[in-house]
Amino acid sequence: MRRKQKPLVNLLFFAAVLFAILFLNHSHSPEKAFAWTRIRYKSSAASLPPARGICPGLSPAKPALVVARIHADVDPEWLNTISDRYHLCVYTADAPEDSGSVDLQVPANRGHEAMAFLTFIIDNYDTIPAAGAVFVHGSRFSWHNDSPDYDNLALLQSLNISAALAPVGYHNLRCDWSASTCEQSKAPPQGSLETSFRAVLQPYDPRVISDSALPRSLAVLFGGDAPEAATTGGEVFLGRGDAVRSQCCAQFVVARENIRRHTRDEYIALRQWLLDGAPSHLNPRQRTLNKNAAPRDDRVAGRIVSYLWHILFIQQTVSADQGRDASTIDLQQLNHLACPRADDCYCRLYGRCNLPGCGTPGRCAGQYRIPPDFKLPADWAASHA
Structure with missing residues (x-):
């Protein structure tokens, strides 16, 4: 009799485990309010970096084009083509750090494009153009540029900034969802058990590791030194079933007013979060290791910040019947605003309207596809420039 009961016991045990996993991953409160409206991270650095990122000659009427590059990128001369339209x-x-150089510098090569973007905001906070700012990477041709030829120059030439900013004052430059977390079926919640298990099984994958690290990073950044005890009017921890949906690749346009929704000190704190987690040779100002700082792996730290831009910049609406404070964020509304339909996006941002093949919300056939292994052929720039 005992042998006959064993399969039943195993089945019941498996069902219980499966139920527990589904229960823990279920979002019990779909209308959760998150206190992600103010950076509260406290740095333990002895001093702050000097301001060597002041972009001279910024004027209200000309949008700034903030470019984050490294020497391995192609020569930035391609930007001269659009210098009449953007302030570069x-x-x-x-x-190398050079106090006598007139070139725009960052405190450290850390966090990928985030260090340049934050340095621009911090050092030019009072002179950000009324026309807005566009933030891009330094390579003209790259797999993440949402163009049939992966050409960022073509995107920047056709970008309609006023139309892009009209809805909420911020817009990612990508329209296609294929590299995003917008599709629920392709991107599990960052705090889910599935993501945690994958991080253990795939410690070499920076995408999985950064997704797994995102809940605690958000809690530290927005909750301060003791996020567990934070009483800021909303949640700071991302729940098991709560997902941050957003576009990929940290290239975006944002209005001056949306940048100034946060104080300069908040951007300094976010940059220090990156610097505090850097190796000592990159951040000599850090006296002691800060356990709440950004992950040491630069690929992971940079990708976590790429999740923050739309959280910081999207302006949400609060209706009287929502029952939440204006100092909190509605995650469902945020996800909806961060992932507009691809066809609407292409039309509004780039004037590519009435496109064929837009049968799904996140794709219009013929507009973009991920190249093999997320890499362009070595001769792509030479053959397409």
Whole structure:
């Protein structure tokens, strides 16, 4: 009799485990409010970096084009083609520190494009153009540029900034969802058990590791030194079933007013979060290791910040019947605003309207596809420039 009961016991045990996993991953409160409206991280650095990222000559009427590049990128001369339309602010992250240089510099080559973007905001906070700012990477041709030829120059030439900013004051430059977390079926919640298990099984994958690290990073950044005890009017921890949906690749346009929703000190704190987690040779100002700082792996730290831009910049609406404070964020609304339909996006941002093949919300056939292994052929720039 005992042998006959064993399969039943195993089945019941498996069902219980499966139920527990589904229960823990279920979002019990779909209308959760998150206190992600103010950076509260406290740095333990002895001093702050000097301001060497002041972009000269910024004027209200001309949008700034903030470019984060490294020496391995192609020569930035391609930007000269659009210098009449944008005020160029080019940061070379791996340039040697030189206090006498007139070139725009960052405190450290850390966090990928985030260090240049934050340095621009911090050092030019009072002179950000009323026309807005566009933030891009330094390579003209790259797999993440949402163009049939992966050409960022073509995107920047056709970008309609006023139309892009009209809905909420911020817009990612990508329209296709294929490299995003917008599709629920392709991107599990960052705090889910599935993501945690994958991080254990795939410690070499920076995407999985950064997704797994995102819940605690958000809690530290927005909750301060003791996020577990934070009483800020909303959640700071991302729940098991709560997902941050957003576009890929940290290239975006944002209005001055949306940048100034946060104080300069908040951007300094976010940059210090990156610097505090850097190796000592990159951040000599850090006296002691800060356990709440950004992950040491630069690929992971940079990708976590790429999740933050739309959280910081999207302006949400609060209706009287929502029952939440204006100082909190509605995650469902945020996810919806961060992932507009591809056809609407292409039309509004780039004037590519009435496109064929837009049968799904996240794709219009013929507009973009991920190249094999996320890499362009070595001769792509030479053959398409």
